[in-house]
Amino acid sequence: MSNQFLDLINKRRTIYAIGKNVEHTPEQLTDLIQDAIKQSPSSFNSQSSRAVILFNAEHEKFWGFVKNKLKSYAKDEAAAAKTDAKMDSFAAGVGTVLFFEDMDVIQGLQEKFPSYAENFPIWAEHSTAIAQFAVWTALHTDGVGASLQHYNPIVDEQVHAEWDVPASWKLRAQLVFGSVEGGPNEKGYMDDAARFKVFK
Template sequence: MSYIDIIKSRRSIYDLNDQLPISEKVVINTIKHVIVESPTAFNMQSSHLVVLMNDDHSKLWQIVTDTLKKEVAEDKFASTQAKMDMFSKAKGTILFFDDRHVIDQLKKDFPLYKDQFDMFADHSMGLLQGNIWNALAELKIGASLQHYNPLIDDEVKKQWNVPEYYHLTAQMVFGGIGSIPEPKEKLDADERVIVYSNV
């Protein structure tokens, strides 16, 4: 597949199951390659991952469910529960964390850029998430990006021994693809890209 074909095949896929088309080992190695090769501002490498599969994946979605139960009105919870069950049916979830110590140290080391480092960390995190999402798509593994942080942060850190100074930024659910959603409406590229060239 060309790079463009790979990024075209990346979608937010919610209908996932626990049957991966390749081994768990290949998935983990791919994720490790991606984190090493993804660029970060100042080469800060502040992003860290916790990959949960099988029972740990189910445990995460039980934590999210229990947390949301305290937040969502009882008569509106059925649709939330359906969503939780849908995520739980997948194979795994990647938790994305920023190491706040690394970011705070850089603010001290480079005071000229101190107001930029949170943004740099966010951009680096976005690149990592995008690269992993695309790499999974190339392996024909479906995924969607979720944000139940900060509601679940404390429970997650306690359950998987994550340092307190790690900041949870997203959860990427992944698994075998049940069905691919309908295409989404996209603006024409010419509305978003302006080119100046003297050629």
């Protein structure tokens, strides 16, 4: 059975080799990213997902923050050099989407619906994951490569200070993107019988 959506998500892959040779303007990419997030579902239509979209020098600044912070964790010069190279490969892209969840929205839902209170933080994680996947797939569909990273919370304070991010926004992930300069790694799949149970 042919399915256009499945065709698109089957082709979405992690692309580490990215560059700045994108045909899209920052404005076009911003529209695409914002629309993908706006169309992503959330519990009680809370729309708790937030994003800071960084391009060019601002994007490079973010990865500089991460690189400097990670130096304090390096065991030796070889490890530091390897980490630096990885951060430089991210900075080689054209932009980064910083994904947040607004904890004020989540707290408001907990107060309004106390019987579901313990579930709202879990559902917020679902919301941000869907938004991340939607943006990632939308970028890929437009020929832009991306990879999802998680360097929170080590740079949270710098991010909030540098880009005037509200205190209630909690950083959850970073999607770095750019032109596709190399193919994805080979991807394997475990046996369906180990993952799924179907009853008819």
